[in-house]
Every structure is written in C-alpha cells, then in structure tokens.
Amino acid sequence: MSESFLPLSVPVLGGHEWDYVKDCLDSGWVSSAGSYVERFEERLCALIGAPHAVALVNGTAGLHMALLAAGVRPGDRVVMPTLTFIATANAVRHAGAEPVFVDCDEFMNIDVDGVRSFLTEACEPGPDGPRERSSGAPVRAVLPVHVYGRPADLAALAPLAAEHGLALVEDATEALGSRWTGGPCAGHAVGTVGHGSVFSFNGNKIATCGGGGAYVTSDDAAAARVRHLTTQAKTDTRRFVHDETGWNYRLTNVAAAIGVAQLEQLAGFIAAKRACHELYAELLADVPGVDLLGFQEGTSSNCWFHSVLVDGAVFGRDREELMTILAEQGIETRPVWGLLHEQAPLRDCTAWRVERAGWFWRRVLNLPCSSDVGPHDVARVVAAIHAAGRTV
Template sequence: MKTIGLSLPNLAVEPVLENLRECLESGWVSTGGRFISEFESKMKNYVKCVDAVGLQSGTAGLHTSLRVFGVDKNQEVLAPTLTFIAAVNPITYLGAEPVFIGCDHSLCMDPNLIEKFCSENCEMIDGTLYNKKTGKAIKVLVVVHVFGNMADMERIMEIAEKYNLIVLEDATEALGTYYTEGKYAGKYAGTIGHAGVYSFNANKIITTGGGGMVVSNDQEFLDKIRFLSVQAKTDPLYFIHDEIGYNYRMLNLQAALGTDQLDRLESFIETKIKNFKKYEEAIEGIDGLTLVPFNENNRANHWFYSVVVDKEKYGLNKDELLLELVNSNIQTRPIWGLIHQQKSYLNHESSGTEVAEWYYDRVLNIPCSSNLTDEEADYVIAKLKEFKR
C-alpha cells in the first residue's frame, strides 16, 4: 500500500489549467486580476456575508483583523491553548499578550472557562474589561473552530456582549460548517462574530496552495483590511502611504485555483461526512478507541477526524499507535502542542487547561482527505484493529 496522506488536496486539473492559462497569457499573475474579485464574490455569496477580502494566508487575515480592531501592547487577548500556533502568534505581532483558555469536549474553547476567567480574574471599568492581575485591557476574544467543529457560538457571543468583547473567529479549519438549529441556524462559521478568517493551505478542505480570506458584515472594516494588504497605498498612482501596510494581498494565481475549489466544496464535505461515518462505525467495535464527535446542532465540514486512544483498553498509547501507523504507510499526527506549553508562551497566563492536556495525551488524527478511497479507509481500519493489544 502506498502512503495514505493525512489531508491531501483534491485538485481537478482541467478547469484549473484553463484558469491558470488565462493568468499566464494575460500577465495577471500577482496581486491584480479578475480571479481575485471572482473568488471573493463567490466566497461572500457562499457564506452569506457583506464582503470578503482575499489575502496570502489565514495568518495574514488574523494579523490585519487584530490590528484593525485596535489590539496593541497595552492589551491582552483571550485565545485557546488547543489550536495551531498561527491563531495566537498574530496577537504578539502587535505587542499584545495572549491569555490561554482551555477547551471543552468538542476541542474548542470552553465558554464556561471564558465566563469564569472574565468574572473571577477581571473587572469592568468604564465599559472595558481589565485583567485584575496585570491591569491590562481585554477587548478581543479569538475563538477557533477546531478541526471544523463549531465552537459554542451562542454562549460565546452572549459572554462577549456581557463583557464588551470583539469576537474574531478563526474559521481556518471550518469553511462550510454552519448551524442547523438554534439562534444562529443557517449561519456559517466565520460569520457570527465581528469577523472571520479562512485558510486555503494545502491541507485545508479547499486549497489555493496558500492563501486566506477575511469575511465580515462590516464593509468599513473589510475596506481597511484590503487597504492594509496592499501596503496601505493612500494614493496608488504617486505611491503615497500614510500608514504602515503589508504585502498580504492574495495572488491572482491562487484565486484562479480557489474559484474552482469553492465550486467543489460541497462535494468534498459530502465525501468527508461519508468517510467519517465509515470510520465511526468501524471504530465503535474497537475497544479503547473512540472518534471525537462533531456537534449535533451544526453541519460540520468534518475536516479532521480525531481518534481518542485509551491505553488501558487498547494496549498502546497514542504515541505508540502513531509509530505503528506511520510504519504502515499511514500518515498520522497528534494534535498540536498546547500553546501555553510552548517555549515562547510559558510565562503567559492560562486558565482551565486540564481538558486540553487530557486530549493532548490521547488524540491522533487519521487520514481524512476528500479524495480518500474506500480501499484506503478500509486499510486504515484494518491496521487500527490489528494493532490492538
């Protein structure tokens, strides 16, 4: 069996080649060209928001969003500890400090822990939340929809309103996830808070190789993001720059790929759901392994599949199982190192990290590509059964 990748891009060559040929023949290969605006338009229509701005990465989207929200060195930002570090680093780019909040059993930030930190560790002064320990203002909360599972946005938005917090949704893993019931029925991940950010890295559910997108229902906010992403040109003709900007605009080449990918997103999600159910049914019969479920009140995009390994019942811990799978040509990975335990963030405040630490010790991600075949899924399942002690 050839190596089964963890999360591989699903690319249709012919329509993409036509788009790329147009870019090459027209010369529009950089930060100008029709595919950028086309991709942005398709995205805003898909997630049902006012507008979208294409950037070079999800990280760029988080960075510029935080800047436009006014985050600076005098502030702290609430952020999850169980996430990829790119969700947190942009906070420090602006001189602010993250405060790490633990997760619930969806692997997303636990709203109870957010509420607890705000009520017990902070105080409201003139409409602004302040950390009683450091005296720093907290104005922004970054929430990550981990592996495509929607965080509890109903509770989080209630807490944000109570404490006057701006909510930035890191939906880089959750494009296509939306609520099916409740207050936000029909609302997509990334469109509930004040702004949302998507990523099109090669391992995401759709890809442009790199690239990202910021969405919001605040046109003025998005206009500022777009302005900063092209080096903040106040007068493009005479190269007048009244602010410090960034070289963050999406490339036309990336967007030429993205327009086709977005057209195929729903079919990708359909396949991912089918494969998740196949794994779920099989793993239910393997004592010591369980799949982390997706929340029932939303249609999750099922981006990643997370297996919880119970060593007492399975006979191997997650690291031992990882090694067995890799040696069987099955690409597998643990969840990210928790951010509050990373060298650069050891001295930062954290709260309620016990559940995140429990999952870190037990979770593996198994192959979940939208082009994963039945034969490949059967092989992974067979190996999970074989390695049980």
C-alpha cells in the same frame, strides 16, 4: 503487492485549476490585481453568506488584520484557546497583544465557561472594558477557533463577549463550509457571527490556493480598513501616497485562480469527507479504546479532520505506539497540537484553569482525511488499527 503511502491530508486538484492558472499566465495578470482575486472573494461571500471578503496571502496574516480591525492594540489581552495551532497566538502577538489561554470543551473547542470565569474572577471593570487584574491590561477580544471544522459554541460565546464589550473574532481557518443548524446561530455559516473572521487556504485545508487566506466581515468599514492596510496603506492608486504603516498581504491572482477552482468543488469535498467520517465511525465502532470524536448537536461540520481518541488502557497501545505502528504500514497520522501555554515563546502568558486540553493532547490521533480518501483506504486504516490492538 504492498499498499501505497496514505497521507494525512493532501489537496485534491481535480477541477478547473489547470485551466484557470493557464488563463492567468496567458493573460499576464499574475499578481494581486487580477480578476481571479475578485472572483475568489465573490464566490467565498456567496458560499458562506457574508457581505465582504478580502483575499490575503495566508490565514495568519488574516488573523493579524482581523484583530487590528477589531480594535486590538499593543498591550491588550486576547482570550483564546490553548488547544489550537500556534498561528492563532502568533497573530495575537503580531498585533502587539498578549494571548490569555483558556481550556477546551468536549469537542476540543474553546471552553465558554472558562472564558466566563476568567472575565468574572480574574478581571475587573476598567474605563473601556474589562482589565486583567494581575497585569492591569485591557481585555479587548475573544478569539475562538473552530477546531478541525467543528463549529465552536458561539451561541454562548457571542452574548458573553457582547456583555463584556469584547470583540469576537473567529479563527475559521479550518472550518470553511461548516455551519450551525440549531440554537441562536442556526442558519449561519461559520465565519459570519463574529465581528470579523478568517479562513485559510493552505495546502492542507479543505479548499486550497496553495497558500492563502481570507478576511470576512459584515462591517463595511472593517472590510475597507483591511483592504487598505493589506495594500501598503496607499491612498492614491497612481502616486505613491500612504497614510500609515501597511502590509503587503494580498493574495496573488495565480493563487486565487486555484482557489476559485477549489471553491467550485467545495460541496463535493464536504460530502466526501462526511461519507468518510461516517464510514470510520461504522468500522471503528467495535474497536474498544479507539473512539471517533463526534459532533455537537445543532452543528454541521465540514468534517475536515477525523480525530480518534486513543485510550491506551483499553486499546492496549497508547496513541504514540499506534501512530508508530500505522506509520510502519505507510499510513500517516498526526497528534493534536502541543498546548500553546506550554510552548517556549508563550510560557509567560496567562493560562486560566486549563485541565481538559491535556487529556485531548495525550489521546488525539488524526486519521487520513483528504477529500479523495475512499472506502478502501478507510477499511485499510481501520484494519491496521484493529490489528495493532489485537497484538497486545
């Protein structure tokens, strides 16, 4: 019997999702003013140890709001990695600002040395912080991404941002449940170090609402501002009075109901993903040229994605060939994102000394990683990889 299709990353909806959605529908509270939205925010705060969470329609909207709340204004520059999903840069553009792209480190996260050299070599002091010398534009914020769940090096980045007067906004969309276990950030969950942070609850994330996002902060005023802006900036809940241009960005109660059920299962999802990562590591250990990317010391990742680096010269097949061979056997894998500074809408942005990101772009292959991927699936994937290499 042939094996079934093994997807890259699909939700696991085995908790109270049905009950909570039914409860929503039975109650008639289906849009944003329902109790599940509040429960979702409270549960998220409790899970990561944050004072405020604002549930939003998706992570992209959350990043847009996080940048506005951090003081980013039209024409500003925001320093961010080139190796991320395009939504991160789109949010910068939605805020009217321009991204400045920097390289990645050996864990695919933002290269802090690159941020430092940009600030010290390509910027000069301005009246309200650094200015990019080539454009004269103020550099207002730095936007690290915790890529695939690995905590970025905020122990180094946070003091650098503070030294230069930049806001630190975390794109934590992929990293719910990740944390630091050593160094100055020890004890902090991802999403609680920056001025504001954003999680995504898209269908492929470790916990989903179908689609959804959340803005998280410890700043009372920033939380209130994001709540205000995302509910059409109304100043009176009964009469239609508004004090600025707002957005309709709040999460619905139905989506939040799914989210609450998912958050209840988060610890189990992380444990399952960690076990899966460990098994991939064990079984891939004797496949030359296909190396599972590890973790930075002092961090605990939610293990959202399992990425291997394919060295074609050693393995005998390059990443593209391996992806095709696995697809023929019903195993879905995906490369890492195309580098943002090479994407059509972003080619005119500053790209500061990008070198290592291209290396990852050529080699990364993400293996099936849903929370219900079990030992049999991992063995199947690794056997298929093994066989692909041997046929050369």
